Amino acid sequence: MNDAPVPARYYPPSGDAHGHPALLRWEGGHLLVAPEDSDQLRISAASLRAEARGFNHSQWAIAWPGEGGEHLLIVADAAIAPLRATAPALFATGTHAQRKTHRRFGLGVTALILLPLLLIAGIFLAVEPLADRVVEHIPPSIEKQIGEAVLARTRLDSKLIEQGPALDALQLIGKRLARPGEDLRFYLAERPDINAxxxxxxxxxxxxxxxKQADSAEDVAGVLAHEIAHVELRHSLRQIVRSAGLRVIVSALFGDYGALGSWGAQLGELKFSRDAEREADARGLQRLAEAHIDPQGMLRFFETLARSENGAAAAVPTVFSTHPATAERIERLREALASHPAGTPQPIPVDWQAVRQALPDTRP
Amino acid sequence: MAMDVVDYEIFGNEMQYVEVELDPGEAAVGEAGVMMYMQDGIQMDTIFGDGSAQQSGLFGKLLGAGKRLLTGESLFTTIYHNEGSGKRRVAFAAPYPGKIVPVDLSTIGGTLICQKDSFLAAAKGVSLGIAFQKKIGVGLFGGEGFIMQKLDGDGMAFIHAGGTLLEKTLAPGETLRVDTGCVVAFQPSVDFDIQYAGKIKTALFGGEGLFFATLTGPGKVWLQSLPLSRMADRIVMASRVVQGGGGKESTSLLGGIGLGSLLGDDD
Structure with a gap:
């Protein structure tokens, strides 16, 4: 194939901007240039210089000094192969430059794709410790105000039960679980969901x-212990600060893409709650032991929950969807109970059947 | 692969259209949505990709269509065949004020690099591809972006430029400094680079930006006097609707955040 002439454009030193079509081929140590409309030229390979140029270095400029100035040939990269095969050294620098351009572009594109991803990952990683810092500096008075705001909203959504044996039983269980000096307030909302x-x-x-769904006071105590652990660990405060922080950062970065913001915040919450629930389970169990309440109640309640999940998938309380799978939690609790046998529990003095009957029948 | 030889005529001054004459059996490809009129006997056929013979097979077609999507054009091109017995005409209109540039690809070496979005129509067989601008600096500051359009073949192609057109043949080593955004097309032998405007005062108050585009010969370049984006900016500035300020489009740093969303989802 080395004999096939290579098409090129020839620019003589006269300053003719248009150039002339020409055919090139090697003959011995010389490059034969045959312009379409003038005499053939014969140039010694030693006097030639070649460089890659033009758009993305996709063209070759072959130049040599002659009478009247510099002569120039432009050859497309696609056609250069036969010339390069015979004199690879002439084209080595240009080939290197071409590779460099492609490599740089590849690096640039990779960086452009990776940079936003890294930024997003960085935000998710940075928000957690930042939010936890902020939470440390929130005084209890503000925490209380937020609690009041949440309570006020709950009052709007649902009726609170203000008196009756059920509320009394709840307060009693709560009092037993509270440690000295802890300021805890318990409310009973009239809603059919299995939730707290x-x-x-x-x-x-x-x-x-x-x-209504719980089989005994100990069952409810288990759930309460879990929720009190959330309070103790300031989980909900942390969650509020984290999702607000994520929202602020995401909307500052990406403008008003509301969906993106809440999506990111939800993603953060999901991961957050899984870890937090496990932590609260462990702390709750500890609290039950301190209050001498039978910790089997917590386990029983989860089992009840698991049954209702299997029975009617639609009835699963939404709040538990962010919780670790109930089966997994039951397994964890079993292990914890087996390794730390409780002392002799003192039963909670409540007539549970009466409590259940006193509650309005609102089963969904 | 033989390209169809196309006779053409350009009408109009500042808002032009090109009328292409097709012999029986000949065909032209047009960008979707630019056809103005066609005579009896011309069949329209919308295809996926650009209709050049290189795109055989489903994968090739998908690739071609994907590339067209990148350059901001529609996935489909329309082919106009002359199925009649005599010569028939079809016309393509430019989408905004400017000039239609007829380029005979065979006289310029078969390849033309042009600004994305500038393709109007071509003889069937011209392949419409993309060429990434691989110089990062030029892609960022050259005014044409990273994605350019590449026309390959040896037939006629019609591209469109805004305002008045300058067609210039640069001698070897001859350099032209051009305002970014004014480069419409050039031969691949032309070096397209950027040059720092040099003085901060000029850059800030001269109104030309921080960089010039530089074009170095040999080769042909086509420049436009009025990039569409510049005209669009002026039109928007002149529009009373926007002068009121604000509105829905304003995205402030803290745009979507209110106290409500801070306390919005605490349960």
Whole structure:
């Protein structure tokens, strides 16, 4: 193939900007240049210089000094192969330059793709310790105010049960679980869901559906111990600060893409709650032991929950979807109970059947 | 691969259209949405990709279409065949004020690099590809972005430029400094680079930006006097609707955050 002439454009030193089509080939140690409309030239290879140039170095400029100035040939990269095969040394520098351009571009593109990903990962990693720092500096008075705000919202959503044996039983269990000096307030909301939550400032809200579903006071004590652990560890405060922080950062970075912001915040919450729930389970168990309450109640309640999850998937309380799978939690609790046998528990003096009957029948 | 030889005529002054004459059996490709009129006997056929013979097989077609998507054009091109017995005409109109540039690819070595979005129509067989600008600095500051369009073949191609057109042949080593955004097309032998404007005062108050684009010969370059983006900016500035300020489009640093969302999801 080395004999096939290579198409090129020839620019003589006269300053003719248009150039002339020409054909090139090697003959011995010389380059034969045959312009379409003038005499053939014969140039010694030693006087030639070649460099890659043009758009993305996709063209070759072959130049040599002659009478009247510099002569120039432009050859497309796609056609250069036969010339390069015979005199690789002439084209070595240019080939190197071409490779460098491609490599740099590849690096640039990779960086452009990786940079935003790294930024996002950085935000997620930085928000947690930052939020925890902030939480350390929030005084209890503000925590209490947030708790009041959450409570006020709960009052809007659902009716709070203000009196009756169920509330009395809840207060009694709560009092046993509270440590001296702890300011905890327990509220009973009239809602059919099996759910309970802890707000900052020691506010614990239990849904009537949960009380109705529980088999004994010890079951409810288990759930309460778990929620009090959330308060103790300031989990909900942390969660509020984290998701607010994520929102601020994400919207400052990406503008008003609201969906992106809440999506990111939710992702953060999901991971956060899984770890937090495990922590609260462990702390809750400890608290039950301190209060001499039978810790089997917590386990029983989870088993009840697991049954209702299997029975009717639709009835699963939404709050538990961010919790670790119930089966996994049961397994964990079993292990913890086996390794730390409880002392002799003192039963909670409550007539549980009466409590259940006193609750309005709101099962979904 | 033989390209179809296309006769053409350009009409109009500042808002032009090109009328292409097709012999029986000949065909032209047009960018989707630019056809103005066609005579009887011309069949329209919308295809995926650009209709050049290089794109055989499903994968090739998908690749071609994906490339077109990158350059901001539609996934489909339309082919206009002359199925009649005599010569028939089809016309393509430019989408904004400017000039239509007829380029005979065979006279310039077969390849033309042009600004994305500038393709209007071509003889069937011209392949429409993309060429990444691989110099990072030029891609960022050269005014044409990283994605350029590459036309390959040896037939006629029609590209479109804004305002008045300058077609210039640069001698070897001859350099032209151009305002970024004004480069429409050039031959691949032309070095397209950027040059720092040099003086901070000029850069800030001269209104030309921090960089010039530099074009170094040999080779042909086509420049436009009015990039569409510049005209669009002026139109938007002149529009009373926007002068009111604010509105829905404003994205402030703390745009979407209110106290409500801070306390919005605490349960």
């Amino acid at each position: 939550f802890a707000a900052p400032g020691g506010v614990v809200v239990v849904y009537s559906g949960l009380m």
